[in-house]
Amino acid sequence: MHxxxxxxxxxxxxxxxxxxxxxxxxxxxxVRSAVTAVVPQQALALAGKGAGTLVSGGRRxxxxxxxxxxxxxxxxxxxxxxxxxxxxxxxQGTSGHLLGGVLAVVLLGPFAGTIVIAxxxxxxxxxxxxxxxxxxxxxxxxxxxxxALVSYYVxxxxxxxxxxxxxxxxxxxxxxxxxxxxxxxxxxxxxxxxFEAILPAMLKIHALIGIAEALLTLVLINAFRKMVPAxxxxx
Amino acid sequence: xxxxxxxxxxxxxxxxFFASSHPxxxxxxxxxxxxMQKGLAGHSLMTDYTIPFxxxxxxxxxxxxxxxxxxxxxxxxxxxxxxxxxx
Numbered sequence: 032m033h034x035x036x037x038x039x040x041x042x043x044x045x046x047x048x049x050x051x052x053x054x055x056x057x058x059x060x061x062v063r064s065a066v067t068a069v070v071p072q073q074a075l076a077l078a079g080k081g082a083g084t085l086v087s088g089g090r091r092x093x094x095x096x097x098x099x100x101x102x103x104x105x106x107x108x109x110x111x112x113x114x115x116x117x118x119x120x121x122x123q124g125t126s127g128h129l130l131g132g133v134l135a136v137v138l139l140g141p142f143a144g145t146i147v148i149a150x151x152x153x154x155x156x157x158x159x160x161x162x163x164x165x166x167x168x169x170x171x172x173x174x175x176x177x178x179a180l181v182s183y184y185v186x187x188x189x190x191x192x193x194x195x196x197x198x199x200x201x202x203x204x205x206x207x208x209x210x211x212x213x214x215x216x217x218x219x220x221x222x223x224x225x226f227e228a229i230l231p232a233m234l235k236i237h238a239l240i241g242i243a244e245a246l247l248t249l250v251l252i253n254a255f256r257k258m259v260p261a262x263x264x265x266x
Numbered sequence: 267x268x269x270x271x272x273x274x275x276x277x278x279x280x281x282x283f284f285a286s287s288h289p290x291x292x293x294x295x296x297x298x299x300x301x302m303q304k305g306l307a308g309h310s311l312m313t314d315y316t317i318p319f320x321x322x323x324x325x326x327x328x329x330x331x332x333x334x335x336x337x338x339x340x341x342x343x344x345x346x347x348x349x350x351x352x353x
Contacts, residue, residue: 037306105342116281126286160308
């Protein structure tokens with residue numbers, strides 16, 4: 032459900048671009064503190080690197096865990112990108128494809144997963160003209176903020192009551208519906224088409240696409256966990 | 267790492283042959299409700315997952331997909347290398 036340029040009013044696009052920048056900035060800060068550690072000055076001085084870094088509080092360096100984490104993010108991102116190319120038929124000449132938000136946050140944690148989906152959307156928009164450049168903010172809010180970050184908390188909440196697979200399935204289905212809902216609202220607000228027309232249509236078709244999202248997410252999470260040695264959940 | 271990348275490249279490569287070419291949910295609704303023409307056609311390096319100078323459609327999409335996977339992974343891998351070097 033990548034929105035192309037032209038569907039949205041520029042005011043809506045720009046507002047959502049700002050919102051997306053805020054979400055990504057926050058997520059980036061969270062991931063940064065998870066993948067780096069503050070090294071005290073003294074340690075650096077002993078290592079012979081201290082001369083140029085005589086600032087108070089030491090400096091942040093990438094940890095071994097952090098490096099592995101970023102590679103892991105790259106792997107999940109490439110998997111989501113590839114899976115998104117694989118459109119599956121739904122009905123009446125319509126297709127759907129994986130959004131991958133829940134897949135990313137279950138494997139990587141909420142903030143790293145959010146960044147991964149945003150990176151995929153940015154590359155699709157920049158290199159493949161899949162989703163407009165001006166609409167990138169809207170697409171990030173729909174599929175990365177709602178589809179990944181918010182959906183993580185749906186998944187985390189459900190995990191307390193249900194087996195993990197059920198929580199993943201429901202969160203994945205809801206993630207598609209939330210993204211479709213937001214997408215319809217954004218296009219409606221822009222005056223492109225009436226709410227009454229687009230909202231029910233989007234929710235109806237994506238209720239079906241969401242079922243495929245849930246199944247694919249479960250299969251891919253299983254496959255990923257088999258291929259990559261177990262990682263503890265982290266930001 | 268290799269297994270996941272292999273799976274990604276394989277999926278991207280096979281998408282040209284097995285993926286449905288029907289419009290996705292949003293596109294279909296835009297057609298049905300008649301606002302599709304408001305969308306501006308985008309232009310980029312590999313517009314609509316094709317490489318412009320390769321005329322064979324499946325081959326073009328396959329290569330564009332593989333390029334995409336490589337671009338995405340390189341982005342993260344390069345980022346890790348970059349900040350590792352800095353620290």
